[in-house]
Amino acid sequence: MRLRAALISLSKQGHDYSPCADALEEAGLKTSDDLLFTTSTSEQYARLPGGTLSFPEFAALKEDVSKFVAPHPLTGEEAYLLAMGTEAQRYEGLCGVPELDALLGGFGQYGVLEFSGGRESCKTLLAFHIVLRYLSSERKGKALWIDTSNSFNVQRALAVTRLLPGLGVGDALDRLAYSTCFDVDPALGVLDDIRQSIDLRGERVDTTTPRFIVIDAITPLLSKEISSVSSQGPPPRLPVE
Structure with a gap:
């Protein structure tokens, strides 16, 4: 998680660390992973610009961020009841192809979906139809489309929408x-904004988060970390003796 987003959320809970965000980024601490899983607390503190925080304040910040990003434990019964409530509210996510919808039961029951295939295999068109x-x-429903290759086709979206029924089509x-x-980094920033919006919902602020988030396509975002011969990334570099 981006550290700046975590600090903003913590400031809403009474811990006003947001003014320190620039100094932390200047010290190379841009994400919660950078803060929690890289070097020691003393080494990180030594990289901060002078006068940013005292050492006890920095240690307290690190502890608060750790608590904020840590998953909250649930009992098995709590997890079951939560899943049942989510199931009751879940949108089916139909694509409009009867055979495909009957086979999969719609696309709304899955947390993460990956559409893969060759060029011009209608991956984007399928996502268009679902969203x-x-x-x-859903007249109040919202969705987010993250375009990583500047290929979003407004005319195609209009053409698909004109074919659909529903009270919210207008x-x-x-x-x-x-x-x-x-x-x-920009994509993570957009997703962090959604995380903050979800936090605001917990504080009873009137905001609607998107039901569907489409990243079209994921490959350009990850291509720098993937080698041409393996999806596992480049092999580790061994020291030369």
Whole structure:
């Protein structure tokens, strides 16, 4: 998680660390992983600009961030009841192809979906149908489309929307948020904004988070970390003797 987003969320809970975000980034601490899993606390503190925080304050910040990003434990019964409640509220995520919807039971029951295939194999078109069908049927529904290759086709989106029924079809595209991200960091920033929006919902602030988030496509974001011969990334570099 981006450290700046975590500090902003903590400031809403009474821990006003957000003014330190620039200094922490200057010291190379840009994410919660950088803060919690790299060097020791004393080494990190030594990299901070002078006068940013005292050492006890920095240690307290690190502890608060650790508690904030840590998963909250649940008993088996609590997890079961939560899953049942989520199941009851889940949108089916139909694509409009009866055979495919019958085979998979819709796409709304899965947390993460990956559409893979060759060029011009209608991966984006399938995502269009799922998302726009949802927006057309849910008048207050929202979705987010992250475009990593500047290939979003407005005319195609309009053409698909005109084919769909539903009470929300008139303003379906108005509720489809669009963001262009050509690198991992901007994409993480967009996702962190959604995380903050979810936090605000917990504080009873009136905000609607997107039901669907589409990243089209994921490969450009990860291509720098993937070698041409392996999806596992480049082999480790061994020291030369």
